[in-house]
Amino acid sequence: MTAPQAIPGARIAAPTAGTYEMLVQAVVDYAIYMLDPEGYVASWNPGAQRIKGYDAEEIIGQHFSRFYTEEDRAARIPEQALRIAAETGRFTAEAWRLRKDGTRFWAMVVIDPVRRNGQLVGFAKITRDMTEQRLMQLAALESERGFRLLVQGVVDYAIYMLSPEGLVTNWNAGAERIKGYAATEITGQHFSRFYTPEDIATRLPWRALETAEREGRFEAEGWRLRKDGSRFWAGVVIDAIRDESGTLIGFAKITRDLSERREAQIRLDESRQQLFQAQKMEALGHLTGGLAHDFNNLLTGMIGSLELLRTRVAQGRLTDLERYLTAAQGAASRAAALTHRLLAFARRQTLDPKPTDANRLVAGMEDLLRRTVGPAIRIETRLAPDLWPVLCDPNQLESAILNLCINARDAMPDGGQIVIETANAEFTGQAAQDRDIPPGGYVTVAIADTGTGMPPEVQERAFDPFFTTKPLGQGTGLGLSMVYGFARQSGGHVRIQSAHGAGTRVKIDLPRHSGTAEAEASEPMPGAASRARAGETVLVVDDEATIRMLVAEVLQERGFAVIEAPDGPSGLKILESDMPIDLLITDVGLPGGMNGRQLADAARQLRPTLKVLFITGYAETAVMGEGQLEPGMHVMTKPFPMDALASRLGQILG
Structure with missing residues (x-):
C-alpha cells in the first residue's frame, strides 16, 4: 500500500474556534476550563466534569476557589495563583483539591492568563488528577523513611x-x-x-x-x-x-x-585438634596393642621352631626337621601378610597400578569366591555392560573383594546371598565433595550381603585398625581398614551402607582410566627364564647385610655374577666404573645421604638402559615419584620368598 499523494494546489483549512472547542470537549483525562479575570468559571469540559464531579450548568458562574481545601482558601492560595499567573504568565503547582462530594484528590495545576489586545480577559486552567502517582510517591517516601530508620537503628x-x-x-x-x-x-x-x-x-x-x-x-x-x-x-x-x-x-x-566469632572458631579448632590428638593416641594404642599381640604370637612360633630346630641338629636328631622349618616359614609368611595389611591401612603399601577391567577381574574370581564362602551362600554377579577401565592395582582390588566377601560370609552364619555389582558413575559438585575425591568418572564395585548388618556405632569404627566384632582369635580387625587404605591410596573412596538386621553393602569407587584395560598376561612359572645368560651381572645395594647375603646367594645359584654395596654412594661408585651391570637391585631407605630412587636416577644418567628393581618395606614417595614407575623400573615389597625374587628376575631380564 502506498501513502496518499498530496494534491497539487490543495490548501489545508486553518483551524477555527469551533475546531478548538471540539478538541477541548473531547478530552476526558484533563479538566480544561476558562475563568474570568475575577476567577469565576466561564466554561467546563467533560474532563472537568469527570475529575471534579460537577455538571457544567451547576458550576459555571461559581468561583474556582471552591475546588481548594479549607486550609488553602484560608491562606488565600486561589487569589495568589491568579495574581502569579497574571504577573508572570503562568502558575503551576501540585496540591490537594476537592471534588463535589468533598473527597480530595492530588492535582497538578496549570493556569495561563488569556489576553486580548493586551488586556486580561480571563484565565485558561488545566487540572490533572495525579492521585494514584501521588499515593505511590508517598508510599515510596514512607518506605524509604522506614528503611532509613531501620538502617540507622x-x-x-x-x-x-x-x-x-x-x-x-x-x-x-x-x-x-x-x-x-x-x-x-x-x-x-x-x-x-x-x-x-x-x-x-x-x-x-x-x-x-x-x-x-x-x-x-x-x-x-x-x-x-x-x-x-x-x-x-x-x-x-x-x-x-x-x-x-x-x-x-x-x-x-x-x-x-566478626572478631568474637573468629576467636570462637579458633578456640573450637584448637579443641577439635586436641580431641583429634586424643583419638589418634587412642587409635594408636589399639593399633600397637593389637600389633604387639599378633606379632608376639608369630614371633613365638618362629623363635620356638628355630630353637627346636637348633636343638635337634645339636642332638643329631635330623629326622622330622621339616615340620619346624614349615612352622617357622608359615609364621613368617603370616607376619608378612600382617605388615601388608598395616601398610594398606596406612596407605603406604606398594601399589602396581594398571588399567584394569573390573568385570573381567570379578568374573575370574568367581570360583575362588564360591570355594571361600562355602555352599550355603549364593554368589550373584551383576556386571555393568560397557564398564570403564579403572586404574588400580588388580591384585589389591582382588584382595579387597575377597576380604569383603569373607566379611559377608561371617555375617551370614546360616547362609544367604552375596551380590557383586559393577557400575559406571559420575561424581561432581557436592557428591564429589562428600566423598573427598576429585570430580569425574569412577567405577563402582559393590559387595552386598543379606547378613546381620551393622548398627551405627559399629559403622563409625568399621575402618579402624584392629577393630572387630568377631570372637577373640577369629579376626584381626584389619580387613576393612585394608580396603579403605587401598581405595584412598588409589584415589578413590569406600562407603558402607548398612542397618542392623538388614544386611551390608560396601561400595568401592575407583577413578576411571581414559585408556583401555590391559589384556591378561600369563603368569610365568616360578623360576621360569630366571637362569642367567653368560656374563649377566647384578648390583645389589642394601644396608641390611643379611638381605644382601640372601639375595646374593639366590642370584649366584642361578648363575648371576653379584656385586654388593651397603649404601647409595658405594653403589654409585660401582656404577661409575666400567664394570658391566645388567640389573640394579636396591633398597629404598638407604643410609649415606642417597636413597634408592636417587641412586636409580643417577644410574640412569650413567647407563640409560639399566633395569632397576626396588625392594622396599613400604612404598615411599621417593620411589613412586608422581605415582608411576618409569619404564624399566620395577618394585617388590619386602618380605618376599626367594623363589618369587627369582621369578621376577626372569620377567625383568628375560
Missing part, C-alpha cells in the same frame, strides 16, 4: 553508601559503633582508610570496588581498622548500585565485626 552492622569513587556519602549508627567515626567526620572521606597498610599496598580497596562494579558484588573477610587504630576481623559485602539506565551511581557497603 541497626547497631550490629556498619551500613553505609559510597560514591562511585569510593567516598563515604552516608553513615549509620552501626558504622559509628563498629568503626568509631561520627558521620560528620567520615562523610566525604575515602573508605580505604578502614583498610590495613598491607591491604592498601596491594590496592585491595580499589580492587574490591572494581569487582563489585564488574560482577555486581564483592564479598570477603579480613582485618579492618577502627578510628583508634585497633584491628577487628570483618565480614564485608559491597554491592554496586545502578540507576534505571544501568549507570553506576555508587556502592552499598555492609561490614560486620
Whole structure:
C-alpha cells in the first residue's frame, strides 16, 4: 500500500474556534476550563466534569476557589495563583483539591492568563488528577523513611553508601559503633582508610570496588581498622548500585565485626585438634596393642621352631626337621601378610597400578569366591555392560573383594546371598565433595550381603585398625581398614551402607582410566627364564647385610655374577666404573645421604638402559615419584620368598 499523494494546489483549512472547542470537549483525562479575570468559571469540559464531579450548568458562574481545601482558601492560595499567573504568565503547582462530594484528590495545576489586545480577559486552567502517582510517591517516601530508620537503628552492622569513587556519602549508627567515626567526620572521606597498610599496598580497596562494579558484588573477610587504630576481623559485602539506565551511581557497603566469632572458631579448632590428638593416641594404642599381640604370637612360633630346630641338629636328631622349618616359614609368611595389611591401612603399601577391567577381574574370581564362602551362600554377579577401565592395582582390588566377601560370609552364619555389582558413575559438585575425591568418572564395585548388618556405632569404627566384632582369635580387625587404605591410596573412596538386621553393602569407587584395560598376561612359572645368560651381572645395594647375603646367594645359584654395596654412594661408585651391570637391585631407605630412587636416577644418567628393581618395606614417595614407575623400573615389597625374587628376575631380564 502506498501513502496518499498530496494534491497539487490543495490548501489545508486553518483551524477555527469551533475546531478548538471540539478538541477541548473531547478530552476526558484533563479538566480544561476558562475563568474570568475575577476567577469565576466561564466554561467546563467533560474532563472537568469527570475529575471534579460537577455538571457544567451547576458550576459555571461559581468561583474556582471552591475546588481548594479549607486550609488553602484560608491562606488565600486561589487569589495568589491568579495574581502569579497574571504577573508572570503562568502558575503551576501540585496540591490537594476537592471534588463535589468533598473527597480530595492530588492535582497538578496549570493556569495561563488569556489576553486580548493586551488586556486580561480571563484565565485558561488545566487540572490533572495525579492521585494514584501521588499515593505511590508517598508510599515510596514512607518506605524509604522506614528503611532509613531501620538502617540507622541497626547497631550490629556498619551500613553505609559510597560514591562511585569510593567516598563515604552516608553513615549509620552501626558504622559509628563498629568503626568509631561520627558521620560528620567520615562523610566525604575515602573508605580505604578502614583498610590495613598491607591491604592498601596491594590496592585491595580499589580492587574490591572494581569487582563489585564488574560482577555486581564483592564479598570477603579480613582485618579492618577502627578510628583508634585497633584491628577487628570483618565480614564485608559491597554491592554496586545502578540507576534505571544501568549507570553506576555508587556502592552499598555492609561490614560486620566478626572478631568474637573468629576467636570462637579458633578456640573450637584448637579443641577439635586436641580431641583429634586424643583419638589418634587412642587409635594408636589399639593399633600397637593389637600389633604387639599378633606379632608376639608369630614371633613365638618362629623363635620356638628355630630353637627346636637348633636343638635337634645339636642332638643329631635330623629326622622330622621339616615340620619346624614349615612352622617357622608359615609364621613368617603370616607376619608378612600382617605388615601388608598395616601398610594398606596406612596407605603406604606398594601399589602396581594398571588399567584394569573390573568385570573381567570379578568374573575370574568367581570360583575362588564360591570355594571361600562355602555352599550355603549364593554368589550373584551383576556386571555393568560397557564398564570403564579403572586404574588400580588388580591384585589389591582382588584382595579387597575377597576380604569383603569373607566379611559377608561371617555375617551370614546360616547362609544367604552375596551380590557383586559393577557400575559406571559420575561424581561432581557436592557428591564429589562428600566423598573427598576429585570430580569425574569412577567405577563402582559393590559387595552386598543379606547378613546381620551393622548398627551405627559399629559403622563409625568399621575402618579402624584392629577393630572387630568377631570372637577373640577369629579376626584381626584389619580387613576393612585394608580396603579403605587401598581405595584412598588409589584415589578413590569406600562407603558402607548398612542397618542392623538388614544386611551390608560396601561400595568401592575407583577413578576411571581414559585408556583401555590391559589384556591378561600369563603368569610365568616360578623360576621360569630366571637362569642367567653368560656374563649377566647384578648390583645389589642394601644396608641390611643379611638381605644382601640372601639375595646374593639366590642370584649366584642361578648363575648371576653379584656385586654388593651397603649404601647409595658405594653403589654409585660401582656404577661409575666400567664394570658391566645388567640389573640394579636396591633398597629404598638407604643410609649415606642417597636413597634408592636417587641412586636409580643417577644410574640412569650413567647407563640409560639399566633395569632397576626396588625392594622396599613400604612404598615411599621417593620411589613412586608422581605415582608411576618409569619404564624399566620395577618394585617388590619386602618380605618376599626367594623363589618369587627369582621369578621376577626372569620377567625383568628375560
